[in-house]
Ligand SMILES: Cc1cc2nc3c(=O)[nH]c(=O)nc-3n(C[C@H](O)[C@H](O)[C@H](O)COP(=O)(O)O)c2cc1C
């Protein structure tokens with residue numbers, strides 16, 4: 643039941659499969675004799691220096707994967723020199739996760755209760771989270787047929803979304819809010835000085851609106867195929883979004899990234915960095931903090947190797963002309 647929750651997507655899982663299939667259709671057109679020497683994968687986002695452009699996507703319920711929970715993921719991400727985005731649906735308190743690792747960003751589903759939403763943001767900020775990732779692809783919850791079949795509706799006894807506790811200590815459910823609009827993101831601006839990223843952008847017109855509304859970053863995502871089944875593959879959506887944003891703010895992408903060559907293609911098509919969801923969950927389940935560290939380091943080493951073979955010393959040297967559609 644829990645493995646299906648992690649692996650599954652919405653509907654027929656067309657988008658879930660499509661995210662991976664889209665990378666299968668793309669090929670790298672390498673450059674030669676570029677004398678790259680050692681590659682330099684260091685990446686800076688909102689003033690934080692990272693050793694890799696591969697970040698940990700926000701995912702719910704890590705205690706279902708490993709007894710170390712989100713703290714183990716944070717420890718692994720920190721050891722790999724990258725950011726973990728903590729899900730609002732984490733099963734451990736953000737303070738405990740921050741004690742285990744960092745740098746952290748915090749993912750938010752803005753709640754209809756604005757005062758409670760502000761309190762959660764303040765709490766994440768106080769715990770040391772350095773950016774806020776606002777998920778905007780979930781006005782309603784995706785229809786996940788595996789979860790329906792398995793009747794997976796609640797966390798087991800003893801587990802809870804620890805960052806959803808209100809002042810009385812009661813745990814609230816994470817609500818999806820179909821009344822959410824750009825005005826509410828403007829209100830978040832008044833609550834926090836942290837950089838604000840919108841996660842779940844696929845249409846270039848929305849990327850333009852995000853920049854116009856003063857967002858600090860855009861994450862091209864279809865929620866790993868868990869929300870709108872039939873949505874475009876993220877690597878297919880990325881070029882138009884990147885072109886519209888025009889380097890005014892960082893553009894990140896997630897969905898279906900499993901190999902360093904996938905990262906290379908995403909960076910070449912306009913991403914400043916990528917995030918990985920299920921690979922981290924699988925590594926956490928298999929090997930705890932060390933597993934997460936090794937999976938992230940493997941992806942980064944694999945990217946480094948691919949860059950050497952494609953003739954790029956730095957991520958910034960990866961450009962769209964290095965990618966072609968397979969015949
Ligand atoms: C089990 C699971 C839980 C997730 N939980 C969240 C979440 O709480 N908030 C969120 O914004 N995205 C969530 N996502 C989406 C991820 O942040 C990310 O967009 C997606 O996993 C990327 O695709 P990938 O798994 O193919 O790398 C979740 C994804 C999975 C697989």
Ligand SMILES: CC(C)CC(=O)C(=O)O
Pocket residue numbers: 702731816865868
């Ligand atoms: C449990 C939800 C709040 C998170 C989730 O499953 C998702 O965003 O995919």
